[in-house]
Amino acid sequence: MLIIISLIASFLPASLYLYFIWKTDKNEPEPISFIILHFIWGAVGAVIVGAIGSFFITNSFAYSEFPDLLEAVISAPIAEEFAKGLFLLFTFRSKKFDNITDGLVYGGAIGLGFGMTENFIYFVTFDGLLKYWALLVVIRSSFTIIMHMISTSVVGSMIAMAKFTGGISKIYLIFAGYLTAVLIHGAWNFSVSFMETFYFGLIFITALTIFFVMFFRYSLAKEQLIIQKELLEEDIPDEHKLILISNKRFKRGWIDESIRRLYIKTAVGLAFNKHQYKISSGRQKDFYKSEIEKKRSILKNLTGEI
Known part of the structure; x- marks a missing residue:
């Protein structure tokens, strides 16, 4: 019975958080299959690799005065x-x-998968009173798993930035994302290691969550500006442009419903591809040029059907 309850208690919050970040990315929703792939890596692959790495690093602290604290x-x-x-x-x-939003979503999916498995292990191996088990569930489901989501989202957003950055700056961005994630993780683990700092940890994660939401919204707003700038230059019916560059595109009735989703997906994809073409180089530039031509052709065919 404990296994089943622990499984539900770990899976339900993770899946709800994952659904939330997926649905929040309205401009260009990521393929759910690709998101689940990242989630599975976090739940299985990252747990195994992380456990092995942690084991070897922890061995170097074996003779330390505070081995458990250093491990955490x-x-x-x-x-x-x-x-x-x-x-x-x-x-x-x-x-x-x-783009950055993609990095936040995919990184968040990995973090949630990892947090889910880690929570399940903690829940199912807990040996204590039921009320303390329930408290553990609340804390880990409300704060610890969020920490994992945010820390890996930071890495994802920096890797997304690095994708369109050349030279040594690419490495700096990736390392900066990783270092920030380690600091977030370490600060949380330290805060919950002592009763005197526990509430500071809760405040820290709450503030971090607010920042994450604000940064996510900023990234979406920046995407909206790209959509507006790039589509206004395109050979699309003016009445459609005004709708496509606003949130009205999500409503029904302004175009034949049989082509609305494809029309929106193609137009928004075209806007992002044009932006990516401008900031990329080499083979990337050739790829996005090809995508731009392909999407313009699809839009031309769709508008011809209207």
């Missing part, structure tokens, strides 16, 4: 944030991963 504050953040972010270094090459 140093070895776990270093190993686990590396394990979670590792997958992003492979998937960021995908054409599905092409």
Whole structure:
């Protein structure tokens, strides 16, 4: 019975948070299958790699005066944030991963997967009174899993920025994202290691969550400006432009419903591809040029059907 309850208590919050960040990305929603792939890496792959890395780092603290504290504050953040972010270094090459919001979503998915598995392990192995188990569930489901989501989102957003950055700056951006994630993780683990600092930890994660929401909204607003700028230059019916560059595009009735979703997806994708073409170089530039021509052709065919 404890296994089933622990499974529900760990899976339900993670899935709700994942659904929320996926639905919040309204401009260009990410493929749910690709998001789930990142979630699975966090839940399985990152947990295994992180545990192995943490084991080796922790061994170096074996003769320290505070081995448990050093494991929580140093070895776990270093190993686990590396394990979670590792997958992003492979998937960021995908054409599905092409802006900061994508990095926030995919990084968040990995963090939530990792937090879910970690929570399940804590819940199912807890040996104490029911009221303390319930308190553990509330704290880890409301704060710890959010920490994992945000820390890996930071890595994802910096990797997204690095995708369109050349030279040594690319490495600096990725390392800065990883270091920030480690610091967030370490600060949280340190704060919950002592009763005297526990409430500071709750305040820290609450403030961090507010910042995350604001940064997510800023990223979406920046995307909206790109859509407006790039589509206003396109050969699209004026009455459609005014709708496509606003939130009215999500409403029914302004165009044949059978083509509305494809029309929006193609137009918004065209706007982002034009922006990406301007900030990319080499083979990336050739790829986005091809995508621009392809989407213009699709839009031309769609407007011909209206």
